[in-house]
Amino acid sequence: xxxxxxxxxxxxxxxxxxxxxxxxxxxxxxxxxxxxxxxxxxxxxxxxxxxxxxxxxxxxxxxxxxxxxxxxxxxxxxxxxxxxxxxxxxxxxxxxxxxxxxxxxxxxxxxxxxxxxxxxxxxxxxxxxxxxxxx
Amino acid sequence: xxxxxxxxxxxxxxxxxxxxxxxxxxxxxxxxxxxxxxxxxxxxxxxxxxxxxxxxxxxxxxxxxxxxxxxxxxxxxxxxxxxxxxxxxxxxxxxxxxxxxxxxxxxxxxxxxxxxxxxxxxxxxxxxxxxxxxxxxxxxxxxxxxxxxxxxxxxxxxxxxxxxxxxxxxxxxxxxxxxxxxxxxxxxxxxxxxxxxxxxxxxxxxxxxxxxxxxxxxxxxxxxxxxxxxxxxxx
Numbered sequence: 001x002x003x004x005x006x007x008x009x010x011x012x013x014x015x016x017x018x019x020x021x022x023x024x025x026x027x028x029x030x031x032x033x034x035x036x037x038x039x040x041x042x043x044x045x046x047x048x049x050x051x052x053x054x055x056x057x058x059x060x061x062x063x064x065x066x067x068x069x070x071x072x073x074x075x076x077x078x079x080x081x082x083x084x085x086x087x088x089x090x091x092x093x094x095x096x097x098x099x100x101x102x103x104x105x106x107x108x109x110x111x112x113x114x115x116x117x118x119x120x121x122x123x124x125x126x127x128x129x130x131x132x133x134x135x
Numbered sequence: 136x137x138x139x140x141x142x143x144x145x146x147x148x149x150x151x152x153x154x155x156x157x158x159x160x161x162x163x164x165x166x167x168x169x170x171x172x173x174x175x176x177x178x179x180x181x182x183x184x185x186x187x188x189x190x191x192x193x194x195x196x197x198x199x200x201x202x203x204x205x206x207x208x209x210x211x212x213x214x215x216x217x218x219x220x221x222x223x224x225x226x227x228x229x230x231x232x233x234x235x236x237x238x239x240x241x242x243x244x245x246x247x248x249x250x251x252x253x254x255x256x257x258x259x260x261x262x263x264x265x266x267x268x269x270x271x272x273x274x275x276x277x278x279x280x281x282x283x284x285x286x287x288x289x290x291x292x293x294x295x296x297x298x299x300x301x302x303x304x305x306x307x308x309x310x311x312x313x314x315x316x317x318x319x320x321x322x323x324x325x326x327x328x329x330x331x332x333x334x335x336x337x338x339x340x341x342x343x344x345x346x347x348x349x350x351x352x353x354x355x356x357x358x359x360x361x362x363x364x365x366x367x368x369x370x
Contacts, residue, residue: 002250002280002284002285006167009167010167013165013167014163017163027158036310036313037284037310038280038283038284038310039284085306085309085342085343088306088309088342089303089306089307094306094309094343095309095313096309096313096342096343096344097313097343097344097345098342098343098344098345099345103345104345104346105344105345105346105347108313112168113166114166114167114168114284115164115165115166115167115169116163116164116165116167117162117163117164118160118161118162118163119160119161119163120158120159120160120161121158121159121161122158122159123158123159
């Protein structure tokens with residue numbers, strides 16, 4: 001359940017940012033999670049909702065965008081989407097590091113993201129209270 | 136040098152865009168794995184400075200990580216300086232097993248954590264004598280999923296699976312293998328009884344990562360241990 005530590009990281013980061021900038025209510029957090037990470041979106045959402053009660057994040061939606069995997073082959077120079085292992089498991093195609101062109105070992109070049117991209121918040125009733133200087 | 140708590144990066148706010156109902160968006164580029172990755176690089180620099188190669192041992196509970204490490208320590212300790220960090224959620228059984236061999240051992244109790252992180256390893260590095268060490272074995276928490284996202288500063292990662300985990304352990308945990316350099320298939324003495332093919336497991340690993348070194352072992356009979364020791368010395 002590393003999703004829990006990642007959810008804690010999100011909450012920590014966003015609440016620190018919100019406090020520093022006088023933001024009282026956040027309605028959405030948008031994340032980018034790479035295809036080559038083993039972060040489960042549903043588990044991450046569950047952990048996030050479980051630890052945001054009684055905070056500026058209460059009820060906030062966690063939107064998770066997926067970043068596609070890409071590989072680069074040091075042998076033939078291929079750059080692009082990985083070769084997928086179809087039928088490895090019933091439900092999922094697994095990205096592999098086998099070069100789609102020459103079949104030798106490629107290296108991952110994209111798909112390891114796990115980051116907060118943006119937050120969406122409600123402005124306080126008195127706009128002058130929102131201090132939007134950089135923290 | 137930054138620490139885990141001091142490493143929060145400064146935020147930048149490129150755009151602020153108003154929308155109806157007084158809702159605003161803020162771009163907030165912040166990587167959640169970056170703090171650990173940075174600490175891992177710091178650990179690596181400390182290790183490199185002392186000429187120490189750290190190896191991250193990952194694998195499921197019961198795959199034989201501790202026994203394999205104990206075997207390797209027994210084989211290597213008279214020739215090169217070896218130390219072991221044992222990750223375990225709560226117990227110190229593993230530490231006891233390896234400590235009886237007389238090398239430096241630190242127990243890393245993560246309590247509720249499911250993986251070691253670079254911060255814990257960095258703290259443990261301050262607890263041992265680094266001089267004269269050549270190899271440091273980092274035994275990760277028994278788990279085939281989480282440790283993949285948390286580099287520790289090791290020069291190589293080794294995944295230990297065993298035939299008793301059944302025929303599908305590779306395809307069920309692909310991420311673990313993509314980031315590893317060596318795979319050990321342990322308990323080969325039980326392959327026939329388990330009706331699990333070591334060759335098929337090896338083929339699965341190579342399907343995910345064609346160039347990875349796969350070494351079948353049996354910690355019971357000692358088969359393959361020499362080859363693992365040689366592979367670690369060559370990292």
